[in-house]
Each structure stands twice: as structure tokens, then as C-alpha cells.
Amino acid sequence: MAKHKQILLKNIREEGQHLLEKAESRGAYKVIRKALEMDPLKIIDEVKNSGLRGRGGAGFPTGLKWSFVPRDTGKPVYLINNADESEPGTFKDRLLLENDPHLVIEGMLCAAWALQSEWSCIYIRGEYAYPYTRVQAAIDECYEKGYLGENIFGTNFTHHMVVHRGAGAYICGEETALLNSLEGKKGQPRLKPPFPAVAGYYACPTVINNVESLSNIPFIIENGGEAYKSIGVENSAGTKLVSASGHINKPGIYEIEMGYPLMDFIEDECGGVRDGHNLLAVIPGGSSVPVMRAEECKGVNLDYDSMKNAGSSLGCAGFMVMDDSTDVVEAVLNLSHFYSHESCGQCTPCREGGHWIEKIFRRIAEGNGMPGDLKLIESLCNQIGGHTICAFGDTMVLPYRSFIQKFEKEFKERISNVLKGVEHERVPMDFQSELVSIGSAH
Amino acid sequence: MGFSISEKARQRLEELKKRYPKPQSAVMSALYIVQEEHGHISDEAIDWISGEVGLKPVHVLELATFYTMYRRKPLGKYHVQVCRTLSCALCGAKKLMEKMQERYGIAPGQVSEDGMFSYEYVECLGSCGTAPMCEINDTYFENLTPEKFEELLVRIEKEQPDLSLSTIEGKLGEGLSGCPKSEVM
Ligand SMILES: Cc1cc2nc3c(=O)[nH]c(=O)nc-3n(C[C@H](O)[C@H](O)[C@H](O)COP(=O)(O)O)c2cc1C
């Protein structure tokens, strides 16, 4: 520990940190008091200067997003904290919500003051029942103490905060699907523009930020944008929570400084891959980014630019590690089931194409692949990417294309074995059946 | 058949409706509240919710089928959701499924004869670092092995603990004694 500057996880292991009294004894709600004495526009400037980029996956500059909010419409401004965290491989927001909810709330309050918003909402995925109870309890404590509600901290600022539970749809993490869901509709994305900053929740100006993005705000206000920027590297300021999982000795959540070498992260933080095995591949940013082969990981750093130059993406840093025992065909089949199941069904290319691709991967895995199958998948990917309302379609094809391109030999071998009549012993990783879903059939 | 719901549930919904700019935002909460009291969401429930939040019944029905956590038919008293997505799959989630099948002789979506258990495969539950894992009602059980999973099922059969989140009370059931609700690395 302590090798990296800790901004978000500083107090996470402390006993009782989820309780207001304990959190306050460690400094919670000091910064919001300071913020309330600052000019809201000055806060936005500090956040701009900090170089903070959205941690929900897209990496959009947070301060810039805030500056898009019009201030003279006469309509209320809403702030939404995206706690839908459902990207496979990602589990960092849960930790913050569960163990340091007051940090999250303080970050939201600072943002709310900067945006002059009187109402905010934490949209938390339905399965996060325990984090939900923790956050709700924290909010209740704040109301009791006068940290939420009217005239908070004795100022004339009023702010109300609501926790809203989702109900099992991955797509509600996409910001416009989230807005629809919050308006009592199906979680299906909207066309942009208009962007939420202009017309979001009930057509009012709305800012949507990820839990981790907002949790960085108190540090930025307390220490100034420059101090935040001095951590990390150019274009990737600050620290990043990495959710590490898969075939490693020490899975878990690590707060690293941006720009930290990827291989050091695997060896030092994650304790290396399981004994007796070698690294095969990494999906570094959550399942919706291109996979990287072991040899591509060398010399790459965990920051936006370095990952992009390496042909992948930092995404939301859902870091999934596969060792050489992994059957890559089964792995991508597993992911293709996720995407075909989670498509909201609005756009034909994604809804239909996603299912087709899963079927083709399945027949390859089952030993019934046909010579043209890889080309067929590529052609389907071309028809999905860029042809849908939201980025779900664009990102789903990234793992498909990269798996096929980087493990072409494995895919081709599997298909040509079929033609030669060679049996491949299957170790299925995708054990879904057609019966899987009880609740819905979208 | 008429639709009935407790006064407490009704009050809870009223309170929630006031928290949003428009009452229709509380429709998802209304679905949860009804599901908590009735175990699933019936056609009568859809009509009732529709009246409460001011949306057409077909609109409410659409939500009840779009969102996977709403159930249109009763499930087992303990509904086991085993994560099947990549990190869990890499760490052996398949063995958990096999245990389920072996122990209760049911397929995903079916309910055991005594009405106690049902199960399904679900997508990533945000516990990939403690894979494989499952969620039973509203409680997570992480870092499982087939053996630990079996022990867990045996304990649930015996202790019959409360593992559900009460939407009306806003609190999670007491859970199995001695089982952490969540683990931090
Ligand atoms: C399919 C899809 C799923 C998404 N899921 C999430 C999510 O679970 N959590 C999240 O914070 N952002 C998610 N996003 C990104 C949001 O749309 C949005 O960009 C983000 O919440 C903005 O916050 P940030 O600027 O602080 O990152 C998703 C985007 C897409 C296209």
C-alpha cells in the first residue's frame, strides 16, 4: 500500500467509515463547507483545471461537461450520479457506495453547488441491495443533521437527494437510457443531440456523472485543480480505481496513479497470474474494449493515451486477466451472450446482429463452425458498429473483432478441425441455455 | 379478484412519489413494493400501479417485462442467481450451476417441488473480484467454491434466514449468521 497516492480509498478500510460521525471525524463534509463559500463558476474552473476525466468509461472531461449546462433557462438543473455499474469486470463503484458513502455524497453536494442544482439522484443498479441500504442510511443521516434539505450548513442553499434503484438492465448505465428509466420508461437510449446537459431529465438541463468521477471532487476543491493534475500523467490526471479479476493471485480493487505500467500492476498489485500458468490476455477496461494479448501488454501504461496507442482503451478499468488455460473461443462466446442478452432491442442491427453473432460463436465453440464464419462475423460487426442509437452497438463489436484478429489461429484451427473431423474437447464457459431468463424476454 | 396491498406499502409509495419531480418516476419503486408483498407482479397489480402513478397499464406492463428483476410469476422462496459472465466463468462458476441442478433436480427457471428454491443464470453482478459468486434473494455470497456453495445451501435449508431487501422498510434482511454481507479486499 501507499505506493500510490490514495484519494478515493484513503478511508475505505477504516472501521465505521459508512457512518456520519466516523466519516466526519476523518474530515468528511469539511470541503463542502469551503465550497459553499466559493463562487460556483470558480469550482467549475477548478474541475476543468484538474484535468479530471469521466470515470464511467468514455473519459469525457468533467469540468467541460459541467460548463455546458445553461444557467439562464429558468428550468431546474438536475445532477445524476450513475451508480448502475454493470460493465462486466467492474466493481469499484460498489466499494465506494458501500464503505464510504459520505465521500460520494459530499462529492455530489460540491457538484450540485457548482451547478446550482437543488435535486440529485443516485441511480443504483437493483442488485446492489446492500450498497443501497448503506447509501440510503447515509443520506438519512445527512437529512437529520441538516446536511441535506433546506438551508444546508446554514447557507441558503437547498438540496435534495434521492436514491433510485434500477431493476436489472445493463443498458440503464448508458446516460440517456438512464434518464428514460428514471422518467418511468423502458431503459432505451435517446438520440443525441439534444445532450442531457441541455435537455435531460424531464427535458431539463442534467449532468450525469459516474460515482468515481464525483468522488474525486472534494479532493479537487480542497487542494485545487493543479494539485490533482500533478498526480498521474499528461491527459490522464489523478488516480484510477482498477477492478482486477480473473486468473490473478490477488483480485480486488486498487487505486493506482494514472500512467502506472500495466505489467507492474499485474505482477506487483495483482500478485501475478496463478502459479503454473502464463499470462495469455487481458481485457483492460471492462468487457467492452479490445482484448490485448500478453505480448502487447509490455511497455503499456494504465492511462488513457497509452492504452489507446496500444489499440485498446482504459474504459472504466474493469481489468480481466486470462491465463493460458483459457479457451479464447469460449471466452468470447461468453461475452457475446452478455451483449445479446443486454441489448435493449431498440435498434435492429444490435438486437438481431448481436444474437446472430452469439449463434455463430456458439457453433464454432461447439465444433460446428463453417469456413466463412469469421468473415460473416466481421460483416455483422460492420453492420452493427456505427449504426445504432447508442454506443452499446459500437462497443460490443470491439471485443469480437479483437478476439478474432488476435487469436485468428485459434479460431481457424477450431473451424478447420471440424472439417478434418478432429474432435475438440469442450470446456464450456458459457453455460447458458435458451431458458435462462425468467423475468424478461427483450 | 380484487387487488389488496398493506397500508404501509401504500404509504411508502406515497412518500416516494413526493421525492421526484413527477410521480411517474416512482413507478419502478411501485413495482418493487408490490413484488415484495405479493412475490410477483400480477395483472391486477399492474392496474393498481397504473392508477397510482398515472401511467397506462400497458406502459407499466412494458416495464415489468423489460426489467429482469421484476417477476411475472412466483419463484422459489429462495431464488438463487448465479453469475455466468466472464470473470466468474473463468473462476469456475459452472460448477456452482451443476450443484444447483444436482441438489434440487431443477432447470433454470423452475421451482423445486417444495417451493423453496429456484435459480437462474445472470449477468455480471459487480463482484468479479470475488468470483465465482451468487446472489440469493437480495444477498451476495462471494468467493464461493462448490463445497462452500453446498454448505451455504444446507444452511439456508435449515436456518431459513431472511435474505431479502425490504423495499417498504428500506432494509436488508438479517442474513445468515456469521456471514459477511460483503467483503473488501
Ligand atoms: C452501454 C453503456 C453502458 C454504460 N454503463 C455505465 C455504467 O454502468 N456506469 C457509468 O458510470 N457509466 C456508464 N456508461 C457511460 C455513461 O453513458 C456516461 O457516459 C457516464 O455515466 C458519464 O459519467 P462520467 O463522465 O463521469 O464518466 C455506459 C455507457 C454505455 C454506452
Ligand code: FES
Ligand atoms: S463476472 Fe460475475 S460478478 Fe462480474
